[in-house]
Every structure is written in C-alpha cells, then in structure tokens.
Amino acid sequence: MASGATPPSWIERPPSAFDIVACYFPETNPKPDGSEKLRPALVLNVFRDRKTQDTFCEVAYGTTNLKFPQRGHLDLIIQNAADLSLIGLHRATRFDLDRNNVVILPWSEEYLDCWPGFQSPYIGTLTEEYLKELAWLIMKRNSV
Template identity: 40%
Template sequence: MGWALYDSKSAPDVFDIVWCRWPYTAAKLQPSDEARPVLVIDVRDQIYDPTEQIYADITVAYGTGAENITVADWRSHLLINKAEFRAAGLHKPTVFKLDLKNRKRLPWGEKYFVPNEYVREQKIICGKLSEAQRSAALSCFVAQNLSFPLP
C-alpha cells in the first residue's frame, strides 16, 4: 500500500469519534492537510494481498463545525450541540453528515488517521457518542432507509 497501517486491534469501535485527514473531493482519495473529526460507522478486518497483513477498514461519516451548517437536516445530520460536544471529545459543536455521499471507507493507518495538531495531547480516537446520540444516529439511518449495521 505504500504507507504504514495500524494494528487492526487498535481500530476504533463503531460510534467512536476519530481524527481523520478526510480526502479532498476533487483529488479522489488524496488525504487533506488538516485532520477533522469523523464518526466511525463500520469497522471490518481485511487481508492485504500479497502480504496477507490483516488491517482494519474504517467507514467514517464526515464531521464539520455546527457553524458551517445553516439548517441541519434531522434525517441525515447528527448534531452534537453546545451542551454535549466536550463529553464527546470534541472541541466545538459538530454536525456529522450521515448520508451516503458524506462517508468514506478508509484503511486504518497513518495516511488518513492522525491526532489533531491543534488540540493538545489529542489521540486519534478522541471520544464516542452517548447512548442518546447513538439512538439519534440510528434514527438518521432509518429516516433515510439505510441499513445499519452496514451490509
């Protein structure tokens, strides 16, 4: 693959929030320069052929600052608001876009998943959703007729 993969045993769990160099839209899978929070919605072990190394493929949903969304769509946006963001390991209110066009499956490795540089002593896995937030995320999938867990 050309870059270091993390041990699959260190992969995050579904509904963890991790820092990701979300790929640029125009550059296909070229990672961005800045890490942003993303929500893990699927984790699967894969075997890399030809080395037979086991690695984790992580499906993540895009996250952005709540200030960047004029009107949140309750069917596809999970809002982590002012009262909740710190408990979720975030540095500000955040919206996770749970629709199909704002998710990516990426290999668990240093190319995409890195600690955020502007949050002191931050780890790659920065937090997780509360039970109420998990329920809200599941409601988003149901409202869009999306399967969960992923097929």
C-alpha cells in the same frame, strides 16, 4: 510512512463503531501551506481484511458548518456544550451521513492522525442519547 519506519502504536488499537476519530477526509480546501485539514469523523463500521489483517473504517466526516435548517433532519449534529465535552469535541459538529460523503478508509497514518495533546486519532465515543438519534436518522434515511 517512510520505508522501514515504525508505525505509530495507535495502529494496533483500531476504533469501534460509533467512536469519533481525527482524520483527513474530505479534503477539498487545503490550508494555505498545502497541508490537509484534520477533522473529526464518526466511525460507522469497522472491518478487518481476512488475508492481510488490515483494519478499515467506514466514516462520516464532521464539520463545524452545521447548516441546521437544511441538514438538522438528515445529519447527526452535536452542539450541546456538555455533550461536546463528554464526547471530546471542541466545537459544535455536524456529521454528514449522505452516502456519497461516507467512505471506507484504512486505519493508517496516511488517513488518520492525532490532534495536539492526543496519543491516538481516537477523540471520543457517542453517548447513548446520540446512538439513539443516529439510529433514528439512519432508519429515516433508509425508509425514503
């Protein structure tokens, strides 16, 4: 954001855990024009700095590379058409839950942005069914 520029209004409305937001993470393959790819990310936790009151989100990035045989038992995969529509995703998506692929990002326009037609980075929220599946996957991962 340019010095003195007004931040977007969505900055004042941080997400909740288990919301899906549009963010720039991880960026390993910039587009041919050099820009980063805006992708869905699953918010696993939300933190607020006590001193600055800045908000931070722990996120797992989403990818359309499902790798179902290799990752179906490790990652949260949403592929049912009705569920995709309900949650706000346009394509089947896998949220990578590996600890090295989960990061804490500031809730800022440097790391998050709006998909076309959206007024904030917020895309949707996991349904109860997917919350249960996520809890099971995390429990399973923590017991190894």
